[in-house]
Amino acid sequence: MSLSGTSPLSSSREQQLVAFWAPFLLLHLGCPDNISAYALEDNKLSLRQAVDVVCQVLGVMYVLYQYIYLGYNTGDLLPASILMFVVGAAKYIERAFALWRGDLGNIRGSSTEDEQQRSRQRVDSLTVRRRVLDNEQALLLAHGLFDFCRRAMVDDSSVQDEDHADSQAATSERIFSLEWSSMCKVVEMELSLMYDVLYTKATVIHTWGGYLIRLLSPVASATAASLFWSLEKDCFMTIDIIIT
Structure with a gap:
């Protein structure tokens, strides 16, 4: 027309x-x-x-x-x-x-200093009292660690300061301290969150x-x-x- x-x-x-x-x-x-x-x-x-x-x-x-x-x-x-x-x-x-x-090139290096600081604060505020997590606890932990996992998935090494290295070490220690099934549950939820970023409108909906x-x-x-x-x-x- x-x-x-x-x-x-x-x-x-x-x-x-x-x-x-x-x-x-x-x-x-x-x-x-x-x-x-x-x-x-x-x-x-x-x-x-x-x-x-x-x-x-x-x-x-x-x-x-x-x-x-x-x-x-x-x-x-x-x-x-x-x-x-x-x-x-x-x-x-x-x-x-x-x-x-959702472009991997835009995700890589897209985290600002404020976002990284908030992610560290979320991780620090999450206290895992039990090595076995239910679904709600695993989801909260996955959200708290998502900024770290997202950068790892896209191989983003743009931030290499000492605080960031300490946060990565604390994150790894937190994950590997979980029982095996809980660790797998958190990883599955991280992958699900990453799927939402790549293939849905999650990043603009919220x-x-x-x-x-x-x-x-x-x-x-x-x-x-x-x-x-x-x-x-x-x-x-x-x-x-x-x-x-």
Whole structure:
């Protein structure tokens, strides 16, 4: 629709309804929260992929402007389209940012001094009183040690100060002091956390922006649905209404 300039559809109102589907393309491209990549190569957000994101968002903006904003008698379809465009663009850009955060090259050396200090404080605050851990204790320990394990998994040796070496020694001592099954349980959870970083949106979900998107998306979708149902639909085809 953005490239042809004209449409074989019979009426302008039908063009507007098809244009209303464009923001849902961005929602589809944004992927679910538990999937951002299918292989490590997907996380290498190349210049071509970045251009794809920009072109898709601009293409949807043009379609909405051409067929809905400039269309006659838009009614409630314009605000509903704007709401879904904002949600779709946010989810799509969020996925691109998750791919960038999941790139091994960006993970390597990405820990700041403040993050390293907080990780050391978390480790120091975790006191393992028993050599056998239940799932909750193992998960807490895995989160506390994740910064160290993440850098080890990506072979990051950018920090070589004495405090860091002491922290690594304390971390190793803490892990190897566990009973064998508990040690394996912690390692499994570390691998699970690393999987979330590489193949899901975990790194961007647990941020203020991620929380805001998930708070406003259902509200925006429900509002858009209400606006659509309040729209006069006599000139639309029944199958298009059902799909919408």
